[in-house]
Amino acid sequence: MKTAWDYTALADAYLKRPDYSGAAIDALLAHAGVGAGARVCDIGAGAAHLTLELAARGLAVTAVEPNDAMRRNGTARTAKLPAVQWREGTGEATGEPAGAFELVTFGSSFNVTDRPAALRESARILKDRGWFACLWNHRDLEDPLQAGIEKVIAQQVPGYGYGVRREDQTAVIDASGLFETVHRLEGRVEHRQSKADCVEAWRSHATLQRQAGERFEAVIAAIQRLLDATPGAQITVPYTTRIWMARRK
Numbered sequence: 665m666k667t668a669w670d671y672t673a674l675a676d677a678y679l680k681r682p683d684y685s686g687a688a689i690d691a692l693l694a695h696a697g698v699g700a701g702a703r704v705c706d707i708g709a710g711a712a713h714l715t716l717e718l719a720a721r722g723l724a725v726t727a728v729e730p731n732d733a734m735r736r737n738g739t740a741r742t743a744k745l746p747a748v749q750w751r752e753g754t755g756e757a758t759g760e761p762a763g764a765f766e767l768v769t770f771g772s773s774f775n776v777t778d779r780p781a782a783l784r785e786s787a788r789i790l791k792d793r794g795w796f797a798c799l800w801n802h803r804d805l806e807d808p809l810q811a812g813i814e815k816v817i818a819q820q821v822p823g824y825g826y827g828v829r830r831e832d833q834t835a836v837i838d839a840s841g842l843f844e845t846v847h848r849l850e851g852r853v854e855h856r857q858s859k860a861d862c863v864e865a866w867r868s869h870a871t872l873q874r875q876a877g878e879r880f881e882a883v884i885a886a887i888q889r890l891l892d893a894t895p896g897a898q899i900t901v902p903y904t905t906r907i908w909m910a911r912r913k
Contacts, residue, residue: 681713681865682801684771685905688851689717692907693767695847696795698723702766705789707755707782708773712738712748714799718769719745726760728753755782760789767795774798775829776870783840790912796843797909800829801853804902812890820883821876829871833908843910855901859891862899 698704700722709715709727711734718725724747729735735750742748753759755770755777768786770777786796803810817824834846857865866872866887873880891899 681711681772681868682853682855682857682901682903683713684717684799684801685851685853685903686717688799688849688853688905688907689714689721691849691851692797692799692909693721693723695849695909696767696797696911698767698795703764704767704769705758705760705765706769706771707753707758707786708770708776709738709750710734710771710773712741714769714771715742715748716745719748723747723767725749726751726765728755728758728760730754756785758785758789762788763791764789765794766791767797770798772800772829774833775800775827779828779833779836780840783837783842787840787842787912792912794912795909796837796912797907798833799905799907801903801905802830804904807902809890809894809899810901813887816886816890817872817883820879820886821872824872824875827871837908837910841913843912846908846910849907849909851905853903853905855903856898857901858898859888859894862891862901863888 702723704718704723705726705728706715706718707728709729712727715725715727715738719742727738727748727750729738729750730752735752739750751759755773768790774782790796805811805814837843837846863884866884872883876883
């Protein structure tokens with residue numbers, strides 16, 4: 665399925681992305697009152713990072729993903745989980761029936777949708793008083809290594825910005841008029857990985873790829889040099905999982 669953001673070339677690199685904070689996901693489900701057996705639609709499910717976390721907690725997950733390559737990877741990772749089903753669709757047009765889900769989630773995908781349209785679609789497929797949630801992993805940019813990477817990016821891509829993925833989502837959710845009070849949750853997670861896997865994870869960064877354009881490989885090479893100069897074979901990347909969630913009116 666064609667979308668404005670094409671993740672085909674990034675699909676395998678996405679496998680190196682960090683997991684979300686388990687504590688943050690537990691808090692999300694507790695706040696929504698969603699337990700084992702509940703039906704959840706995970707939209708923009710990609711390589712199944714959030715899908716796997718939800719399934720591990722006993723939820724019945726319909727994973728919606730528009731990109732064929734991403735969906736293949738996600739399907740392979742969840743092949744032994746009968747409670748997970750994969751569908752082709754987008755945040756704006758999931759193809760799912762109205763009123764079917766107790767929870768709709770967007771794991772690092774809400775920012776690449778038409779957000780007002782995605783909120784309308786979420787409200788349509790949610791049960792009465794069901795919950796919407798969007799979440800991202802945000803790197804700790806005050807960490808010395810991450811600050812160094814930010815400096816590298818700024819040098820290679822002047823004016824680089826992370827776009828709406830690092831913005832407060834409250835205003836756009838409120839503006840839809842479809843949901844009640846927006847709640848924010850957070851949880852810390854440290855991702856231990858090899859330097860090679862870190863480079864591959866950066867290759868999955870669609871926002872960077874779009875803004876860097878023909879400079880993308882030069883940025884990746886500069887990040888590689890910085891990592892090579894860092895002692896040790898592995899690095900620890902600190903993240904905060906940030907969640908915005910609201911109940912359907």
